[in-house]
Structures are given as structure tokens and as C-alpha cells.
Amino acid sequence: MARLVLDNIHKSFHGESVVKGLNLTIEPGEFVALLGPSGCGKSTILRMLAGFEPVSDGKILHGDICLSSSKQHVSTEDRNFGMVFQSYALWPHMSVKDNVGYPLKVQKIKSDERDRRIQEALEIVQLEEYAGRLPAQLSGGQRQRVALARSLVTEPDVVLFDEPLANLDRHLRAKMEETFRAFHKRTGATIVYVTHDQSEAMSLADRIAVLKKGELVQWGTPQALYATPKNTWLANFIGRGSVLKVSEIAPQQYVNSTDLHDLIERYSSEQVFSSVLVRPQDINFVPIGDLSIVVTVNNCIFRGERYDVELTLEDGQKLLTYNDMPMTVNSQHHIRLEQAWSLESES
Amino acid sequence: MARLVLDNIHKSFHGESVVKGLNLTIEPGEFVALLGPSGCGKSTILRMLAGFEPVSDGKILHGDICLSSSKQHVSTEDRNFGMVFQSYALWPHMSVKDNVGYPLKVQKIKSDERDRRIQEALEIVQLEEYAGRLPAQLSGGQRQRVALARSLVTEPDVVLFDEPLANLDRHLRAKMEETFRAFHKRTGATIVYVTHDQSEAMSLADRIAVLKKGELVQWGTPQALYATPKNTWLANFIGRGSVLKVSEIAPQQYVNSTDLHDLIERYSSEQVFSSVLVRPQDINFVPIGDLSIVVTVNNCIFRGERYDVELTLEDGQKLLTYNDMPMTVNSQHHIRLEQAWSLESES
Amino acid sequence: MDSQLRWLSIGLFVLIAALSVVPSLRLLVEALSQVTLSASSPLAEVLRSERTWIALGNSFYTSGLGTLIAVLLGCGFGFVTTLTNIRGRAIWVFCFMLPMMIPPQVTALSWLQLFGPASPILNTLGLAPALGSPQPMYSAEGIALLLGIQSAPLVYLALRTQLIALPQDLLEAAQLAKASPFRVWIDIIVPLCRSAIVAGAALAFVSSLGNFGIPAMLGIPAGYIVLPTLIYQQMAGFGNDMLSQVAGLSMIIALLVLAGMLLQQWLQQRSRYSLLGHTAQSISFRLQRWRLPLELLLASILCFILVAPLFALIVSSLVPALGMPLTLDTLTFSAFYEMISRQGVTKRAFENSVFLAFVSAFVLMVVSLPLGYLLMRLPMRTRAVIASLIEVPYAIPGIVLAIAFILLFAKPLPFIEVSLYGTLGIIFLAYLSCFLSVCLKPVLSAMSQLDPALEEAAQLAGARPLKRLVDIILPLTAPAFFAGGLLVFLISINELTVSALLWSAGNETLGVLIFNLDESGDSVLASAIAVLVVMLVAGLMSLLSLFAPRLPKGVIPWHD
Amino acid sequence: QDVLTLYTSQPNKDAQMTVDAFEAANPNIKVEWVRDGTTKLMTKLRAELSSGVVKPDVLLIADSVTMESMVSDGYLESYLSPNRAEYEDSLYSDKGYYYGTKLITSGIVRHKNAPQSPTDWSDFIKPAYKNQVAMPSPLYSGAALIHLATLTDEKTLGWNYYEQLHTNQVKAQGGNGGVLKAVASGTKPYGVIVDFLAIREAAKGSPIEFIFPKTGVSMVTEPVAIMKGAKNKAAAKRFVDFLLSKEGQQLVLEQGYLPARGDIGVPAGFPKRDDIRLMPFDAAKTLENNEANKTRFSKIFEG
């Protein structure tokens, strides 16, 4: 086990920068998630870590060994990394069983031990009955699970997951999340996990790196990211919530209910403004009273356990909240904002 | 516009049944979602609708026309259907622009009109800048968006979506959901939408069909599915919640708080039982009192806006609820269950 | 770089140098050997001669047109037999492989007879042309037509390996876009197969360029020279600088190949797409009412290129002497009897040729796996250069290649003092050198379309290059390998021009045997042997079908 | 046992017969032989010589012009065989570099169903033969080149004759084999061809016949020669002597060729020896004019 250091990594394709000056230090055995909008460079980072793409500049260190730099390149098969590809990359000519067992075969594991471990891995992903099938005879989700099983049979130092659960339903995802936790605990491997599902990232990762257009925006624990996002973009990106323009206030601090209502009231008449983040659960419908503002229901969407309600303030700003009951569009209500977090304006 | 009828559809691959006696009537212009665990036959149903796979038995009608039966088969290009493939199926030799524009080119739309519509579609999926790229030079999510754009340029009678948003982050998904709604409104097309994301299905679809191992389990509005699931399996599958074994009670009815606590108490001593569904939001932590039961915190997972809390009853049954604060594992608490829904036992 | 890879590269580059570059270089040296400052050096004479340039132009025309015909035929057959629900697929494919086995002279002669003044059919119908009326086959276009037919299977096999790897969903997406089958074909299938078509076309072009038999048969009477016939003219002269002139002419062919390769590279550069994944189902267009007409069309084409020549061949092997009509009275199996009973040479020739063909095909298949793999990893330009170097020995006429091998090997090998000259070994080496590109072409085009992620996944599993080659790349490109090996086998089993100079007593090949018999007037015996060769090949091919269930899918072209 | 290496352009069967007979007469010598068409054989030999090896001890190839060119390049050993006295001077080189062993003449062949019966070369320029005649091309065949040299030297024919042949659309073929096929299969009813091919094939039943033209026939002599630097000169000399001996010439007769020695007789199907007119021919001069002849021919026939 060794620390994984990405030191000022740059990557460009045909002159176009895709990853720009990325610095990350991943402790041994840490579970790290990469989050970011589609096309921000997450897969590219994994591919550089795995050694499929050379870095354009900077270096990747694993402990004392330099894995990649503009001069050096340790080839993938010498890295002892595991990976689940976004495109699965199953070998079409091998059965499910052979696909999963191939890494073991390469490691010359004996065949009964191998069978046992394949069996185990297939059980985890609930594909025991499909052992003899070819990948072409599987459904999308089943293929993804084969790819997962393949990455779980060996015990690599570092495992890279590229959206490993994108095609699975929620129950299977929950099950798989459990599996990842168990795998992580058992092997102590360092895990780098790319996902577009924040709740997945939040629940699995020790730390999360949020990327935007190839640059690191924030790097911290899930709680820190959720509660104290750095700027407007991040606040919008992580979790659900609304960014409100209010009267000026110092960035990066909590604002309590009284102050918040005050800031909102003062805003309308001012030019200079700050942005604050209001989470939906911090908004309550209240009877008319001192600390309350008038809102109109703009939209109401059913989400299973509850409804997403989109509200409009009198000055036209939008707010998102939840409600257990459907609400009539265009009806007027009063709400109180319990707290908010003030943001840096985006650079 | 015409009604789409799936009449007792069977499908088997090499003698193995994958879809079994499916009956669905989809009204013209309806937005229908197919939900079900991985491998339950969703993609196969779409492929039969599109005409890529012949049906093994039964027939598919579109208005008065029999699209597919064991005797007849209208070929895909005569169906005026659209589809987004789970595997995207982008043509690797065409640029993004050409991929999106191909259906228009086939329909001999003039080139300026075509350019306009391609431009529009690319704007919707936020890929204007990538028009000249080849699919191989795109990220996973970008490829998926190209596939989406391609399905949105034309105006088919029926559009089939196979997990069209699986690789997109939540904000882009929200944006795309909007797009689907707008598209549906504008074209009035019938839409069959496969997804593993229930909240997506719930928010988009007029009606949802839930499948299990190739069989239809329930077919109804999202609200009905969520609130009044038919059996234990469905209750577990749709939304989050816990199925509790309680003393016997008639199926398919609401149970109020008092009755529920009574049923739970009586259960421990009995043999015959019923199952009820308790949604997490119907569980409240309360001070010790009349209507309350003791629980132990089993697990507590951060999910961004709140924590998932897994509780254990004294008889070992598990319950899921939410809490805004983290809770210490193994600490004891009292809860009250506000309501529940009684389920049919699974066949 | 990985040490396995490094050793592999070094080994293979030595091999390429030995097989392709050294013979070509030796010819170059020979071409330049007598260059003096005076204007009368052989090379200068060759370059000055107007006929050189006429022949060059003619070669270009016939090979180009021949390639076009080969592409049309090969692709037509390829698309119809792989993509449609035509009946009896396996039989069509099987039959399409066989015309390669019939000496082109036989094909030409049978057509001349079929449509000539002595045609038995036309004569009974009263349609026969007057004695000595002009024959359209004696023309550049006639040459091109035969060249095209001869090399169509090259295109066919190269294309087929690509077609069976086409991901089905790409076609489905096009059908959804309401593209008619024709448009799907034009817009999706053809572009996706372009790399294979170009590879096949390149092979056809190069093989037409070096072909001597067809232009000799049809071009000489029309006074139409191409480079290989010009080279033969130089040899037939009595001059002492014949070797340098011949070598000089061959270098012109080499230059033509290099130019062709640049074109090919340019075409393929823009058609390298890795195809994600593979499909299990084979694509099948439903032909409906077009099926019967299409089947009839295929049948009539096969009649022309296979049945008629084969029939002519069989007829001429069953009469006592050339030109006699086949009737119940004249029918005799004496030619077969004589060839079979004269055990010695016939048996030896069969053994030698089958052995050489098998071993060359096998060795080349084994070599092209790592070679193709390494080439794919080279920068585009380097790859183009190496690929064209490999191509040169196949393009220059076999007889010239044989000269190069004599020049190289006539003396015992240095250090070990073993002489390869006069053994089967030298023919074997020459075959390797000559047919390397035939085997490599389909493999390269298949490899270029492989999804790189599949290999990356194996790298993650810790598999080193050799292991990846065997476990991942080989099975995925197996049809291409087998296509390459099959082509080498089919071409070398009755190969003539290379072995013509290199054989020695005891080391006869079938090609040499047939040719020598034919040349010394025993064309009836020659036909008998040719019939036996066709039967042998057909037999071996059917035998292969027996192994099909154990081989990866799609490996045996005539087995679904 | 001595090993003698022979390069020959005789047809397989004949070569085998010759070798068998020689080995029978000389049991202590074993012959290893390579057979190929003269052109290929010479190409092979030239390539070997060019890399500095002398493989064969004896050559037995179609024509004397080739031998002449080998002489001028200094590749042949001179040997005065005691048997030469029986031969006409023109059949061997006076320094003993090579000896003609048989006479292969080029004459006329016709299909049995052909309407005309040509009797002389000049018939081929008559309108009735327009586009009906095949001949071997001197550009590809040594024997045809000698034929050309012989006919153009003949005063009554000359180059004018060849120009008229072209006007009359006479078609050149790659070699004698091509002509045989064209005539036997009826694609061209008439042709120019070497005698033995046509006569043998006709004997087997092929519907053709060979005609010795009135003006005379051209001929090649299939000379035998010893290589300079031959490993086994003694055996080579024995081989030359054997071919020139009466026994050797008898063998030629059996094989169906006109023997070079005048006192042996003619094979079946040939006219009496005296009825065959041989046109005069000078090998050394032909070699000298060789390039010019080819160029002139290709100008006429390839435009």
C-alpha cells in the first residue's frame, strides 16, 4: 500500500486541454470519488492512472515509484491496478466465467481455487446462472455486473471504477455499494471511484474531488462538500438546493434564519450582492408571520416518497423545496428559511 | 397517432423464456415507463417494438396494423419509430453532426433546414462545440447525449428510450427530463421509456409497467405504484421503504398508526402473518410514550441532504428511515410508525 | 517498453529484414551494379526505352481495372453471402474460393473456346463466329477481367472478416432512421468496411501487378506489353546484362507499389474506427422477392468463372490428345492413369506442394499475429514504410524474386556452410517472403478495428504482451488470420513462377509439374494434374469444415 | 560414383530417357539434372554465375545463339570431341565450344478442318489467311528469334515479309505451346511451330498436321556444351561424346526428333531427309543483330 500522488497533471488531446494542473494526494487505502459534469475529464484521469494514456505534463507517483511522467511510463501490467471500464470492455469471445476468471488465470491461480473465487464473485453480482453465457447474450446491466465481478476477483493495490453502477437499478446498486465497502475493508485497496450519482459518492467515499472542465474545484469529505461548498457552481452541482442572491455578506459562513430573512429583504434595493445556498430541507411552509416570505408555486413534480416543489419569490428568484403533498401550481404560500451558507462568487 | 397494443407477447432466446405473456395497451401519446431489475426483459421489449427481434408468440398492434406476430413482420424502416440504444449505437465513421443529421438526410430534408435542426438538437444536449468530433473522441456521457440528440431530431410516432440518461450527472438529467417533457408535448409521440431510476420514471411517466423476470407485476400511475404496491416484491422494488411482518390483516389497505402498532405487537407470538410496507418518511423518532417501539440504530449512511438510518426492531426486523443528523450506531431510540400499506403475499 | 515487447520487436524486425528487405535490396544492388557514367548502362537503357514506359502505363491500366473488377466481384459476393438470407450460403462461398485454383490460362482458353469459332455450344446453335474473327479477350480489358477474377477471392476474404464483426446495433440504428437497405449499405456498411475493402483491393492490385501468366496469354497476341511480360522479354534475349535490366524493371514495379501503398495508407488513415464490442448474431437482410434473381445472378457468375473453365479443364484431361472432341469413343482416363501410375514425380510434386503450402500458411499465420500487433503500435508513417517493404516481394514477378533468392543463396550460407540452394528450404523461404503481405493484410485491417479497451482490460489483468496476443487479440481476429492463411495456402499450392527457377530434381512443385508438362506439349497430362489439384483442394476444404465446430466462430468462411 | 550435373531444356520425358541411356552406358556416373524452358534455365544459370557459382557441368539447351552468347562471355569450355567428324561443320562451333545434337525445325501447322492447305511461308500473307495464323513471338522465344533471323536473311522474304504478316493480322503467341493450343483447339487454323510438337501430337490423334514449307525450314540444333569451371569435366566429356555417338543419335530418333547426324534416318511422320530444306543460318551474326531484330519486330507488331 502506498500513497498515490497526482502532481500537477496535464493532459491534452490534439492540443486541446482536457485536464489542467490537477493536484491530488490520495492516502493509502483511501476511498476517493471523482465527481463532475459529463466531459469534465474523469475517465481521462482514470485512464492516466491505469497507464493507458500518457500524461502530457506533471507526474503520477505511487509511493516512491514514478508511474507516469513525460519521461517515464510504467506499463499497466506492472501496476497491479484494477479497473471497471465505462464501456465494460468484456471479451466477446469468452464466457462470463472466463471473463471473470481471466485475471486469475494470468496470475496462475490453480483451477479449483480459481473456480471458487469466480463463483464467489458471480454470486456477489447475482449472475451465478449466467456463468456459461457469452457477453453478447446478456442485458446491459448484466454486462456491467460481469465487468464488476472481474474487477473484484483479484486483489489489486488500486482499483479504478468508472461509473460501475450506471446501468443498475437502485436495489442492485445498494447491494453493490455494500459489496464495495466490504471489498474495500477486506483488501484495504485504494479506490478511485467515478460516478455521476452524488448520493453514491457521498455514501461510499472518504473524500470527494469535484472537477469542472478538467480543473479541481473542491477536494474534501462528503459532509464538507455538502455543507460548505466553495462557490455558486459547486453549490448548484452538489446536492439539491437553490442559490439565492442576497445583500452583501462575507463568504463561507452559515447564516441563521433571522439574518437570512433580513438579507433577503435588503437585497431587492441593492446592486452589490452575495450568493447564499439554501437546501430544500431548510425551507418550511409556515403560517403568515414575522419571519416569512411570500412565494408562488411554480411547478410540482412527483418523486415517489415526496414532491419536488419549485417556488418563485416575489422578485422572481427560484427556490426548491420538498413537500409530502402535491401543491397546486400558482397557489401562494409562506415559507421560512431556516439557514443558509454564503458562497464565494465564482472566479 | 394510434394505440400500441402488446397482446400476449412471448419471447425466448434458444428456448429460454425472456418475456412471458406480456399484455400492455399504450394509449396514443402516452408516456410509459418500463421499470424492473436488470435482466428482466426491458430492452428486449423495446427491441421487439422497434422490430429488431421477431416475437416468439403473440402480437404487437399499432392502431389497426399488426406490426409483429409469428406470421407477420413490418420491418423497422417502415415503422416510423425512434430509439435511443442502451449501447448508444453511434456510427463511428460519422462526426457528431452527421450522426445526428443522418435521419434527416434519409428523409431528404433540405440542407439548411437540416443544419438548423441539428444545431437545435445539439444545443439541447449541450454539445454545440463538439459537432465536428468523431464519437471515439467523446466521453461516455457525451456519446449518450449524441444518441439522445439523434432521437430528438425527427418526429416519429413512437419513441423508445433505453436508459437514455444512465451516464449523465444529475443536473444534466434534470435538464434532459425537461427536454423529454417538452418533446412529448410538442410532438405528441407515444413514448416508451426504460430506466432503472425510479424517480426519473415517476416524474416523467403517465403510467409505469413494472416487470420481473419477463412478467408484468403491476401497471399503473406512478402515484398508485408508490402508494399502493401490489406485493412484497414490488413494495421493496419501488421507492424506499421497509416491509414488516405483522399479524394477519386483509391485503391492499392502509393501516393507521394505532392499528399498526397493535399488529406489530401481536405478531411476535403468532405464526400466520401479513406484510405491510412502511415508508421511511412515515417513521418518526419520538420520546418514550404510548404509541412507540424501541429500536436500535444499525447503520447510518450520509446521503447529502440527510442520513439513511437503518433500525432494528427488538425481534430483529429491519426498518429504514431518514434523519437530518448522524446517529450513533447501536444507540437505542423510540419511534412511532405513522401509517403503512398492507401487501399481498407474493405468488 | 516492456521487455517482451522489445524482444518481440527486435525478432520480428530482423525477420522482416531477412524476408522482405534483403531480397529487394539485392535486386536493387543488381539493378545498380553496372551503372556507369556512360549513357549505355543497363539501368539507363531500361529507363530510356520507350517500351518501359508503355509497359508501365499498361501495367497500371490492367492492374487498376483488374482491381476494380476484383473489388466489384469480391465485395458483391461478400455482401450477398454474408449479409443476406440467401440460400445455401456455404456452397456459394465454397465455390467462390475455387476459381483461384484453376490456372488463369485455362480460364482464358475455355472462354476463347466457348465463344470462339470452334465453340461446341455456339456451333450447335449456329451462332459461332466465323473462323478467325476478332476475339475481345485479346485486349487490355480482357487481361483486366481475368486478373480481376483471379484476385476477387483476395478481396472477398479480406472483406468477409470485417463484415462478420460488424456490430448489429449500428445497422439497427440506421434502420430506425428509416434508411432503406440500400442506404444502410451505402452509408453504414461500406464505410465501416472500407479499411478491409482497401486492404483487399491493395492485395488484388499488387497481385495483378506481378502476374505474368494472364498478360502473357492474352497480351502477347495483341502486342500488349506489361511490366512482367517485358521482364520476360529481357530474359528471353541473349544479353549478358539481362539480370540488371530485369532487376531495374522490377524496381520500377517496386516504385509503383510504394505509390500504391501511399494511396492505401491515405485511404485507410481515414477509415480507422474501432468497433465497440462484437455481436453474436450475424446480420441478415431479408431479400424477399430479390432473392431468386440474386441467386440466379450469382449462379451465372459462378458458371463463368468456375463451371465453364473447370468443365473445359476436365474435358481436355479426358481426351487422348489436344484438340480432339470428347465423345464416348475418345473418352479415356489414360492421362489420369499415367500421371497417377508414374508415381515418382506426381506423388513428389503433390507432397512438396501440399507441404510447402501448409507450412508457409502456418508459419505466416504465426508470424503475422505479433507482426500485425507491433505494426499497429508504430506511428502511421513508419508503419506505411514497413508495410510497403513487405509488399514489394509480392508485387515483383515471382521469377524476379526467384532470381534474388538465387543471387542470395546460390553460395552456401556463410559461417554454417550449409547450402539452402537446391532444397525445398529455399522455395519455402521465397514463399514466406512473397506471401507475407497476403497473410498480413487482412490481419492488419482486423486489428485496426479492434476496440482498444479489450486489450487494456487484459493489461489490467496483468497479462503481458505475448499472453494478450494469444488470449485476446488472436481469438478476436481469428477469422482474419484464417483468411490470410487460407489465401496463402490457396495461392501457394499451385504456385509456379517463384518455384520455376528454384526447384531442383526431387523438389518439384505442382505448378512446375503442370507447367513443364504443358510446355513440352503434354497438355492433356497437365490438365489431368490440374483437375487433381482442384479435387485435392476442394477435398481439403471440405475436410476443414469438419473442424469448424471446434474453431472460433467465423473462422471457416464456408461454414456458418 | 561420379556425379554429373546437367541443365537441359529437353522435355521431361526426353530428358529422362537421355539420362537413363547415358547412365546405362556409364554405370559409374550418376546424372543430376534440372529441366526448364531455355529462357528460365538461362536466367537461373545467369543468376548463379552472377553470384559466382558454377552449378552445372553440361548444358543441353535449345539453340546455338544462346551458346554463342555464353561463348562470348567466356563461360564455356572448349572440347574437341572425337565424334565431331561425322557432323556437318555448321552444326558445331569450330573451337569445340558446343555441338548440335538434333535438328528442330520450324514449319507450318494446320488444323485438319481448315479450308486452306498452305505449302510455303508466303501463303501466310495471302488474304485468305487474314487473322487465321498464330506464331511464336520472337520476343519471348529463342527459337522464334532464330526463325525470324533466318527468314529475314532469306532474300525472297526479308523484313518485308514480317511487315506483311502484321498487315495480315498474324498473331504472336508466347511460345510454341501456345501455337499448338490455338491450332489444335481451332481458335487459329494455321500456325508456325516446331516440328516434333505437331507431329507427335498428330500421332496421338490431335486434328492437326505439320507441313514442311517449300522454301525451307529454320532450325535450332539443341547443342550440348561443357561449362568452364565444371566440377566433373571428365564425366562431362563422356556425356558430350555419348550424345554425339551413334547410340546417342539413335536415341534422338527414338524420341521423335530429326537427328543431327545425317546417317541415322528420320523418325516416323517426317518426310525423307533430302526433302527437308534447311535454310542457312549464322549463330554469331544472329547474336550480333539480336537487339536490332527484336526492336524492329516489336516496332512492327507492338506498334
Ligand SMILES: Nc1ncnc2c1ncn2[C@@H]1O[C@H](COP(=O)(O)OP(=O)(O)OP(=O)(O)O)[C@@H](O)[C@H]1O
Ligand atoms: N441474444 C440473447 N441470447 C440469450 N439471452 C439473451 C439475449 N439477449 C438478452 N438475453 C437475456 O434476456 C434477458 C433480458 O434481457 P434484456 O436485455 O431485455 O434485459 P433488461 O431488462 O434490458 O436488463 P438491463 O436493465 O440490465 O439492461 C436477460 O436475462 C438476458 O440475459
Ligand SMILES: Nc1ncnc2c1ncn2[C@@H]1O[C@H](COP(=O)(O)OP(=O)(O)OP(=O)(O)O)[C@@H](O)[C@H]1O
Ligand atoms: N480521444 C479523444 N480525443 C479528443 N478528445 C477527447 C478524447 N477522449 C476524450 N476527449 C475529451 O476529453 C474530455 C474529457 O473526457 P472524459 O472521458 O475524461 O470525460 P468524463 O469526465 O469521463 O465524462 P463522462 O461523465 O461523460 O464520461 C471530453 O470533453 C472529451 O470530449
Ligand SMILES: [Mg+2]
Ligand atoms: Mg467517463
Ligand SMILES: [Mg+2]
Ligand atoms: Mg437493457
